[in-house]
Amino acid sequence: MFIKNIVIVDDEPRTRQGLHRTLETWNNGEFKILTAENGEEVLRIAEKQKIHILLSDIQMPEMTGLQLLKTIQEKGLSPVVIVISAYSEFEYAQEALRLGVVNYLLKPISKRKLIEAVEDALKVLEKQFRVGMIEKVVDEKIVDATIKIDTTSNTIREALTYIDHHIKDEITQKEVAAHVHLNPSYFSVLFKEEVNLNFSEYITRRRIQHAKELLLSTKLTINEIADEVGYKTAKYFIKIFKEYENMTPTAYRKTNDERAF
Secondary structure (H helix, E strand, O other): OOOOOEEEOOOOOOHHHHHHHHHHHOOEEEEEEEEEHHHHHHHHHHHHHOEEEEEEEEOOOOOOOOHHHHHHHHHHOOEEEEEOOOOOOOHHHHHHHHOOOEEEEEOOOOHHHHHHHHHHHHHHHHHHHHHHHHHHOHHHHHHHHHHHHOOOOHHHHHHHHHHOOOOOOOOHHHHHHHHOOOOOOHHHHHHHHOOOOHHHHHHHHHHHHHHHHHHOOOOHHHHHHHHHHOOOOOEEEEEHHHHHHOHHHHHHHHHHOHHHH
């Protein structure tokens, strides 16, 4: 199971411990709840492990919550941030929101409001996960074909839809041409003209893209992924994958593992 890290930073021990108790009671085993007394301690934690959600007090000695957020951004870190404060001045909330904070809670914080804020932060984290995965698996040539789909003929749109629905199967040009009621030769010319890829390259790129999605979002084995994307043997799948990505599927998963997101 992939454990997400939630860090609470507050210089007041009672507040810090109270928030920690509430989240530990709520926790279902998917989260590691860590605490810090100040911003420097948060940065030390970030050096050792990824912080997924950060609950930060605004007013802390030496490094304020806003200074901590700016430092985090400068270091290229990207936790989902909830600000907690005993102060209700508008400028604090305004500056916090400008820095990308997803919620601003005023002390004293009820258990219900705290849990609601963390659950909302998890939704943001999930969205980041999806966006990050898309960026990693995207194939620009497939994207170009998708962008142009509104300008392609109904015939080619139908062909692309058929391919997507049968990506696990052994798909032939003759089969798809028959599905859209064209002879194979004319279909081949039309497909290349409208998609800017020949039929076999489109199929391969689409399969590799789907394989990357599965590598990053599932725990399926390489054999299972090969089967899911239409390759009869893992050996051949690995060979083709390496030709397109310059690494094996296993290396790709290890290098780009979205679960570390």
